[in-house]
Amino acid sequence: MLNYIWATLLFTGLLVAGLMGRVSGDASVIDAAMKGAEKAVMGIALPLAGMMMFWLGVLRLLEKAGVLEAVVRVLSPLLRRLFPDVPTGHPAMSAMVMNLSANMLGLSNNATPLGLKAMGHLQEINPHKQSASNAMITFLALNTGAFTLIPMTAMNFLNAAGVSHSFRVIVPTILATACASVAAVLAAKSFQRLPGFAVQPDELAAEGAATSTRPAGITGRGGFWLTVLGVLFLGVTVLELGPPSWRQTVLQQTGISGMMTKAAQRKADAEKALSLKKKEARTAATAQGPQEPPVWRRVMDGASGLAIPAILMLAVGVAWARGVRVYEEFVDGAKEGFQVAVRIMPYLVAMLTVLAILRESGAFQLLEYLLAPVLNVLGFPVELLSLALMRPLSGSGAQGILNEILTRPDLSEMVKFTAGILYGSTETTFYVLTVYFGSVGVRRFRHALVAGLTADFVGMVAAVFFGRLLFAFS
Known part of the structure; x- marks a missing residue:
């Protein structure tokens, strides 16, 4: 399934970029793709x-x-229900507990290494190495549901944009992520019973090599879609090579030109407003001097800051007290970290380059323009559509859209x-699947993507519901 989705995202981004005039020039999608590839390696994989x-x-x-054995023993009744295929006491259980706990505490990227370690352990007991096991999919579904106790990232963005009382998003985010997590588990457990998502036998390396030397012929359906793509790309070529007035006429006749102008103006106004708010905040802080933060904020910041030191004190302190050679054991455990990062690089490059093309092409603005009438009828704020679509795809892209929304005065x-x-209610599903499955070489995701997107959808619906319920009359 991911093959079709990846190709569809690529084709959509390139064709929309051709329509919008973003194939070449300063804002070209190819430049964005190259920057995405660089970010995948230098900005994500190496750090x-x-x-x-x-x-x-x-x-x-x-x-x-x-310590992990004790924690798993306490949680074993719940863990056995969620992961019946994982043997009791297996190291995968403790790694999964650590990962999910880090997510709940809002430790952000610090949860990823723990999740990758859990995937490695789950792959050890996976009888079909090329296909995702039920335990893997349930674990990733819980990551996508992203149950959170403290949505610090969303609160920081609200504060930076000058939105007062950012703490008001804590309870609705907890409720939305709870709904998403329950939906994730139910979807994972339900879809695994469907014949279409059954585990397939692994392909032998020799068979795979032989198949790769004999490419299959083009099917009838494949030929049809190839023809459609060829015709659409021909239209893009005509717009790109023809007089600029041709593209302008097409965009004006369809109403897209006005939409693009408004979107560009909103983005510029949002960036200017955010810069001004930051400048005003710095000026006010300088004039007033250091101020005591509210008690709730001081407690939350302190608790978040103490989380990692507490884990370190517990790990090193207890191990040292039990006579463990803490330095040597730490180094032995750290040795495999770089190998995992190298393994996921190709998967990250493949995903982030396509997402960069899609994001910079203007596809989200175009979809927002086309779906606005339907969303208004459903009561879904049209302004949140781009954020809802981007959140499962790219965390950095979602942050940019969130900043734009929060700084719009209208x-x-x-x-x-x-x-x-909404930003705090779901996780970047495609990133999670790409990195986690890529780290262990799983090629067939089975129902993992469907379960993850189900959790995303439920989380977004819950976010809009609780947002309207709690803030419509504020």
């Missing part, structure tokens, strides 16, 4: 290597100290608070 080494070392100490506080809840 992740260091984090992987650190957290795998800590995890090794927690295992040697017996939007109500209800829409802004709902945007914060």
